[in-house]
Amino acid sequence: MLQVKNLQAQAEGKEILRGINLEVSAGEVHAIMGPNGSGKSTLARVLAGHPEYEVTGGTVLFEGRDLLEMEPDERAREGVFMAFQYPVEIAGVNNAYFLKAALNAKRKHHGQQELDAVEFMALIRERAKALDIEQGMLNRAVNEGFSGGEKKRNEIFQMALLEPKLAILDETDSGLDIDALKIVSHGVNALRSPDRATIVVTHYQRLLNYIVPDYVHVLSAGRIVKSGGKELALELEQKGYGWIEAA
Amino acid sequence: MTQVAEKLHPWVSAARPVAGPRWLQALRERGTARFSALGFPTVRDEEWRFTNVSPISNGDFRPAGPSPVTLNRLAQFIYGDAAHRLVVVNGRFSPELSRLDGLPQTVRAGSLAGVLHGGQQEDSDLAQEHLGALADVDDRAFAALNTAHLDDGAYVFIADGAVVEDPLQILFVSSPDAGSGAPVSHPRLLVVAGENSQARMVETYVGTGGSYFTNGVTEVVVGEGAVLDHYKVQQESLAAFHIASMHVRAARSSTFSSHSFSLGGKLVRNDAIATLDGQGAEVTLNGLYLADGERFVDNHTTIDHAQPHCPSHEIYKGILGGTARAVFNGKIIVRQDAQKTDAKQTNRALLLTDGALINTKPQLEIFADDVKCTHGAAIGQLDEDALFYLRARGLTQAEARDMLIHAFAGEIIHRVKVEPLRLAIETELYAQLARDLAEIDAA
Numbered sequence: 001m002l003q004v005k006n007l008q009a010q011a012e013g014k015e016i017l018r019g020i021n022l023e024v025s026a027g028e029v030h031a032i033m034g035p036n037g038s039g040k041s042t043l044a045r046v047l048a049g050h051p052e053y054e055v056t057g058g059t060v061l062f063e064g065r066d067l068l069e070m071e072p073d074e075r076a077r078e079g080v081f082m083a084f085q086y087p088v089e090i091a092g093v094n095n096a097y098f099l100k101a102a103l104n105a106k107r108k109h110h111g112q113q114e115l116d117a118v119e120f121m122a123l124i125r126e127r128a129k130a131l132d133i134e135q136g137m138l139n140r141a142v143n144e145g146f147s148g149g150e151k152k153r154n155e156i157f158q159m160a161l162l163e164p165k166l167a168i169l170d171e172t173d174s175g176l177d178i179d180a181l182k183i184v185s186h187g188v189n190a191l192r193s194p195d196r197a198t199i200v201v202t203h204y205q206r207l208l209n210y211i212v213p214d215y216v217h218v219l220s221a222g223r224i225v226k227s228g229g230k231e232l233a234l235e236l237e238q239k240g241y242g243w244i245e246a247a
Numbered sequence: 248m249t250q251v252a253e254k255l256h257p258w259v260s261a262a263r264p265v266a267g268p269r270w271l272q273a274l275r276e277r278g279t280a281r282f283s284a285l286g287f288p289t290v291r292d293e294e295w296r297f298t299n300v301s302p303i304s305n306g307d308f309r310p311a312g313p314s315p316v317t318l319n320r321l322a323q324f325i326y327g328d329a330a331h332r333l334v335v336v337n338g339r340f341s342p343e344l345s346r347l348d349g350l351p352q353t354v355r356a357g358s359l360a361g362v363l364h365g366g367q368q369e370d371s372d373l374a375q376e377h378l379g380a381l382a383d384v385d386d387r388a389f390a391a392l393n394t395a396h397l398d399d400g401a402y403v404f405i406a407d408g409a410v411v412e413d414p415l416q417i418l419f420v421s422s423p424d425a426g427s428g429a430p431v432s433h434p435r436l437l438v439v440a441g442e443n444s445q446a447r448m449v450e451t452y453v454g455t456g457g458s459y460f461t462n463g464v465t466e467v468v469v470g471e472g473a474v475l476d477h478y479k480v481q482q483e484s485l486a487a488f489h490i491a492s493m494h495v496r497a498a499r500s501s502t503f504s505s506h507s508f509s510l511g512g513k514l515v516r517n518d519a520i521a522t523l524d525g526q527g528a529e530v531t532l533n534g535l536y537l538a539d540g541e542r543f544v545d546n547h548t549t550i551d552h553a554q555p556h557c558p559s560h561e562i563y564k565g566i567l568g569g570t571a572r573a574v575f576n577g578k579i580i581v582r583q584d585a586q587k588t589d590a591k592q593t594n595r596a597l598l599l600t601d602g603a604l605i606n607t608k609p610q611l612e613i614f615a616d617d618v619k620c621t622h623g624a625a626i627g628q629l630d631e632d633a634l635f636y637l638r639a640r641g642l643t644q645a646e647a648r649d650m651l652i653h654a655f656a657g658e659i660i661h662r663v664k665v666e667p668l669r670l671a672i673e674t675e676l677y678a679q680l681a682r683d684l685a686e687i688d689a690a
Contacts, residue, residue, distance in 0.1 A: 048639050051631070076641035088636040092654030101650065102640035109641070141654075142636075158640065 001026045001197050007058035009046045016042045018222035027194040031208055032201045034219035035241040040201045044170040048082035049075050077109035081164030083155035085171040090142040098142050103161055131157045131187050149180040156187040168199045173207035185210030205237035218244050255283055264398035267363050274379050278394030285388040297574045297606045298545045303488050308460050311337035311430030314422035318344055324453045327667030330413040333401045336420045338432035340399055353409030360399035373439055381466040381494035389490045393433040393464040400435030407441035414447040414665045421454040421461055431460040443472040454484035463491035469501040477505040483512040492518035499525025508672050509536035509544055520549040523557040534563040535659040538571035539683045545574035552585040564659055565596040567603035568683040578610040585615050592622040597655050
């Protein structure tokens with residue numbers, strides 16, 4: 001599904017990714033771990049098309065197509081979804097209105113009929129329940145005045161609605177208490193299927209107790225320095241990142 | 248005659264009305280004298296620092312004559328079926344275009360000239376008492392000029408305790424007449440809302456095209472306990488000059504709320520001045536303006552807390568494109584006696600282009616010590632993070648931008664309680680914005 005080859009990227013003239021190689025197939029969950037500043041959030045944002053980063057080398061293919069050639073919104077409509085580390089507050093834009101616009105943008109792109117208000121409300125009511133999203137959160141402005149946990153749940157809620165092929169979770173666990181972590185993990189797991197893939201970017205192993213990865217990659221100074229199975233995450237938890245960076 | 252006086256002379260001599268009761272003649276004389284003494288403001292005047300009115304003072308204007316306007320021509324400016332409407336064309340009340348027969352008996356409204364030259368004693372007493380009492384004729388040159396020409400316009404007198412359910416629209420139209428050169432009109436509106444009355448009114452300024460100058464003055468007296476919900480829509484022709492001031496006095500426990508939408512004109516100055524003149528009075532002055540192309544839009548507001556225990560609220564927002572210039576100056580005065588004042592002011596401007604510019608200034612003059620006054624200003628382009636967030640969910644750059652701009656404007660538009668008016672403003676604003684954005688994208 002996703003082939004990243006020798007990906008290099010910089011922000012404000014500073015080199016952050018120095019040659020990432022990563023292959024993700026449908027049905028898989030990959031965890032990207034690493035110390036602060038290793039470039040793991042940058043990798044997530046570059047894949048989503050954040051304009052702050054400049055790709056200076058390498059290639060990324062998504063279902064055989066050049067992902068880097070696509071605008072961020074086209075990537076989204078094609079099925080790439082990034083759950084933001086810091087979801088943006090958007091004053092004056094009603095959350096439900098925004099979700100409907102996003103969902104219909106995708107449906108239109110894929111030649112499906114756009115949902116009307118009634119169909120849409122029925123759908124979000126059903127999906128909202130699973131993620132403990134209250135009606136109030138749908139009626140408020142996007143993320144405005146949401147608690148940290150509410151913002152993260154709202155991200156996963158969007159993911160549940162948009163049903164991406166490739167979901168990238170950028171430190172979705174940061175700042176979540178254990179209850180919220182369970183809700184979020186449940187939401188992610190509910191979407192796991194043989195047709196979809198997930199990349200979980202995280203600093204801590206804790207989230208991986210709930211979203212069990214098939215592969216774990218450790219990033220250091222802009223490169224993947226170690227890859228392994230889920231047991232690698234446990235090893236990191238015990239030993240910290242020092243032994244990898246030293247290696 | 249000095250050079251300056253010579254230049255001002257035609258503005259106050261030509262075709263100036265002379266008829267009417269003695270007090271009216273005296274008031275006009277006062278306007279003439281003050282305008283002659285003050286002259287047109289220049290950028291050396293603090294209140295006009297960024298606003299150069301020389302295109303008006305050096306312009307070739309002459310008093311507007313009568314112009315035949317059909318109701319059909321005005322249809323787009325009449326909100327809903329506007330159950331009650333007063334129409335003034337080129338400064339003259341138009342009985343044919345107005346519709347006042349459905350007004351309840353507790354409301355008297357119509358031609359100001361009718362009141363000034365006859366009419367009921369009660370009405371002419373009200374006019375004598377209030378005209379010129381709020382408008383600061385001595386210090387404001389344009390109000391003085393308007394007063395020098397005071398003869399017609401519209402009046403709305405609402406009886407004590409009256410509740411008027413349907414909104415009343417007052418439509419000021421500028422329309423090309425038979426003369427050559429650009430016409431100028433000086434429309435005047437006097438509103439007196441009696442004690443404990445409730446009403447809603449929409450003041451609209453429009454043009455049917457061409458270059459002209461509208462120099463309007465509105466005076467609003469809000470009686471004790473009265474609730475007045477006011478809207479101003481400035482939708483003049485794009486080559487027009489619009490200078491207008493609204494002067495409000497809110498009595499004890501009254502509530503005055505005004506929303507100003509400035510969507511037209513070439514050179515525009517809106518002054519809104521509200522005095523909270525009794526305990527518990529509450530005033531809201533909100534505004535939304537669009538300045539695009541090479542337009543110039545200046546909003547000056549003054550909220551004068553003269554009495555204790557009064558809250559005031561103010562949000563002004565602007566959208567600027569092209570090489571437009573805008574000015575926002577929000578003055579809040581809290582007088583020594585006005586303890587427990589609670590005044591909030593917010594002012595935001597959204598710059599769509601690098602060439603647009605705004606000068607903005609909150610101006611707080613606080614002479615009491617136990618008060619709450621907050622103000623905030625934010626000027627900027629569309630939030631890049633918000634744009635990316637929306638795009639990351641599949642909305643195109645253009646869709647994301649539209650959504651953010653509409654949300655920005657929506658904060659003011661959603662407060663309009665007259666639904667057909669809200670729809671008309673949305674339609675007009677979004678149509679203009681669509682043109683602006685298409686231009687930006689093409690560049």
